[in-house]
Amino acid sequence: MIPIRYIRHLIMLSSLVALLGGCQHFASERPVEVRQTVTEQRPTGCEGENCPLVNIDTLTFADEPELDRLIDARLRRMTINGPDDRLPETLQSYQQRFLSTAEPGWSSYLQAKLRDQHRNILIVELSSYLYVGGAHGMPGRGFINYDREQNRELRLEDLLIPGQEGSFWRVARQAHQRWLVENGHAQDAEFVDFWPFQQTANIALLKDSVLLKYDVYSIAPYSSGHPELFIPHEQLKGILKPEYL
Template sequence: MSLLKVASVACIALTLGACQSLFQPSYRAPLEATRDASEVVQPGCTTADCPLVNIDTVHFASEPKLDALIEQRLLEMTRTTPGAPLPASLNAYREKFLRESGPRNSMYLQAKVREQHDGLVIIELSSYLDTGGAHGEPGRGFINYSRQQQKNLTLADMLRPGKEDAFWKAAQVAHNSWLISTRLSLEPDYVKSWPFQKTPNVALTYGAVVLKYPTTTIAPYAMGHVELQIPYARLDGIIKPELVPVRH
């Protein structure tokens, strides 16, 4: 019997989903990631406040598109002015930073796997630029990489058509819950000074849709990057159903 006939007989005996699994890759098994961490000090500097660059990232040998996307996003986080040209690579950025920076200047860049589920790889990105002032400039971001689509999912990719306003209303409910849980809702001046805002940082984690805010957007710098969570149940009819995690 030919291999084609064997496969056909097997498919008849199995459910459609099991049959399809014979020919399509399984996304339940997580991708293997390799950590790549280094800290380089300005060559020739011997003082305690030498400029340095710390890069802690991950590589995916089996997903070159994700690998390239991570480097691209980290390079975007090095910008100090909007629209500034990007370095050719992280190595090029490090060399330029160390060549041009003075004492007490440092840059930290990190990309880590926050979680993997349902064919999605959630990468959390962090940056911290210290130019010797009272405090540095931190940054955060997410990549929601779809292994099936081979791309990063934007908010538009996540939502049903015409549901963006409904999504941000659900986010505002999550913000109100956060104000109540932190008892900040009891401080009228705080609510007036730090009203709800949208954020570009949205992650499709297994437990909830996560929103992470840049510092000084909805809270003072000292409170860091506020994180809000929207349960998937509150996004019924708003988020695309195929992106709601399957409970195994």
């Protein structure tokens, strides 16, 4: 029989090895230094709740100039609301242009926030909301999956094993079915027929799952907001590259 003291020694040794392995994993992660900048402008001299406004809530990273550039470019792109709109050169010029033509009650919101971070990957979620009259405003969403080691944005094709795009969207359809059940729509044939599953470009590589986020009026009515579908990593083995699981 193995003495109890040896069993205890083995347990302590295995715990130490696991702890050291965890420390090595976290040591490989560079600290994230990020600064939030919020600005809100109204027309000069305008006072009261009905004044037009532009609110910009964005991020600046200390050692990630390429990510800063991506955030700025993506937010500027989200200001385009019609075929005649042109891409502003800067967010500040967009503020000035919007306020110079805005009517009472109009508003524009732009935001970038750090949604998730794991290993050397940062997930930035981008949001917009534009109100120019009518029953409600129009919101927008997007993501940047940024690899700090490669200094670039990761697209879906970068995450998938070659040839597995079809498998990915089949698993996404299953996530959509779960969403229908969770929101009480699975037995509503009219809803399912009118709001069928679609692919989306808004994909986020979270720590334990892949998130698919949808624009309003895509797979559900405006009142449903931005539907979110989650695919656990366990369901993406053999589909997502191992380094991203």
